[in-house]
Amino acid sequence: xxxxxxxxxxxxxxxxxxxxxxxxxxxxxxxxxxxxxxxxxxxxxxxxxxxxxxxxxxxxxxxxxxxxxxxxxxxxxxxxxxxxxxxxxxxxxxxxxxxxxxxxxxxxxxxxxxxxxxxxxxxxxxxxxxxxxxxxxxxxxxxxxxxxxxxxxxxxxxxxxxxxxxxx
Amino acid sequence: xxxxxxxxxxxxxxxxxxxxxxxxxxxxxxxxxxxxxxxxxxxxxxxxxxxxxxxxxxxxxxxxxxxxxxxxxxxxxxxxxxxxxxxxxxxxxxxxxxxxxxxxxxxxxxxxxxxxxxxxxxxxxxxxxxxxxxxxxxxxxxxxxxxxxxxxxxxxxxxxxxxxxxxxxxxxxxxxxxxxxxxxxxxxxxxxxxxxxxxxxxxxxxxxxxxxxxxxxxxxxxxxxxxxxxxxxxxxxxxx
Numbered sequence: 001x002x003x004x005x006x007x008x009x010x011x012x013x014x015x016x017x018x019x020x021x022x023x024x025x026x027x028x029x030x031x032x033x034x035x036x037x038x039x040x041x042x043x044x045x046x047x048x049x050x051x052x053x054x055x056x057x058x059x060x061x062x063x064x065x066x067x068x069x070x071x072x073x074x075x076x077x078x079x080x081x082x083x084x085x086x087x088x089x090x091x092x093x094x095x096x097x098x099x100x101x102x103x104x105x106x107x108x109x110x111x112x113x114x115x116x117x118x119x120x121x122x123x124x125x126x127x128x129x130x131x132x133x134x135x136x137x138x139x140x141x142x143x144x145x146x147x148x149x150x151x152x153x154x155x156x157x158x159x160x161x162x163x164x165x166x167x168x
Numbered sequence: 169x170x171x172x173x174x175x176x177x178x179x180x181x182x183x184x185x186x187x188x189x190x191x192x193x194x195x196x197x198x199x200x201x202x203x204x205x206x207x208x209x210x211x212x213x214x215x216x217x218x219x220x221x222x223x224x225x226x227x228x229x230x231x232x233x234x235x236x237x238x239x240x241x242x243x244x245x246x247x248x249x250x251x252x253x254x255x256x257x258x259x260x261x262x263x264x265x266x267x268x269x270x271x272x273x274x275x276x277x278x279x280x281x282x283x284x285x286x287x288x289x290x291x292x293x294x295x296x297x298x299x300x301x302x303x304x305x306x307x308x309x310x311x312x313x314x315x316x317x318x319x320x321x322x323x324x325x326x327x328x329x330x331x332x333x334x335x336x337x338x339x340x341x342x343x344x345x346x347x348x349x350x351x352x353x354x355x356x357x358x359x360x361x362x363x364x365x366x367x368x369x370x371x372x373x374x375x376x377x378x379x380x381x382x383x384x385x386x387x388x389x390x391x392x393x394x395x396x397x398x399x400x401x402x403x404x405x406x407x408x
Contacts (some may be wrong), residue, residue, distance in 0.1 A: 064362075068351060069341050069342050160173050
């Protein structure tokens, strides 16, 4: 049947779509490959764009709303491009009790960032994580993949300032 | 499997009842005239245990279980009403009220609303929690229907009826927790949805005024759900 055998073309000639397509092909374009396909999109493009969602949705035959729901449910996928540097702050219970709320406030006053926002110049993205699974290290923050824990809020602020200026 | 194994006998509020393998505690309660409060459950759709109103007590256990997704066990003692259950059920309703903007006086489903009638039934006459007063935009892009997220309780009925009965899966939930929202397709305007068939099933299964027909004024939106048991039985007949 034509409807079943149609070939889904990638949105443009970008070679990274081939990597995404390869992931889905390996899974036989099964709807269950959704999360894996989204992971590949995230890794290849740095974020999950609207056209990527459409491509994955059509290729795997998963309803658009479901693809969108899954992509927004998991914090690992981000829908807008990230800044050059990424700062994640855990706001889970243990970290909050240990003072991550103070750092949250600090990010707002010092850099004007709410969780999920990126600075205008695209240099820094602030992510509010919901427990990173390292409560023993509370309060935890992640500076470009480097996990930093067991600091007081003041030490954390100092560390963020240091880290922010290391490009200069 | 011997027939004696497949029938479970247990009690609901002290009354001896029996259930077949496929029946949940809620099914059996309803068959026996016990009306356990529910909001997300709907006969003909998959039960998801989302609203937590149907929680019941099980003798010998301190844990409450959602009766719509729990199977009875032999000798189980189920209690469907107690001061503790009433407290939790009222709390759930109060939290629903505080989370969105449920203002009956200006609502299209005033008088036909399940959230409203459930609150009356369970005696919720005030809300102890601070209202969040979110400001959701009303999506009126569809020619026949409109969605007002301010009145949504996220029961997921529209999502399930669209997926299971209509087969379009136009709707789903985005994000999580307090940010959860019912979306159409890629979170676009309803009127521009490619997958929506404009059948209106979602509108009529919606327990509140979140989904309504256009052109209805206050208290004019009564829901018609006779199609659901009909379609479910048609499917069953066709698959035989």
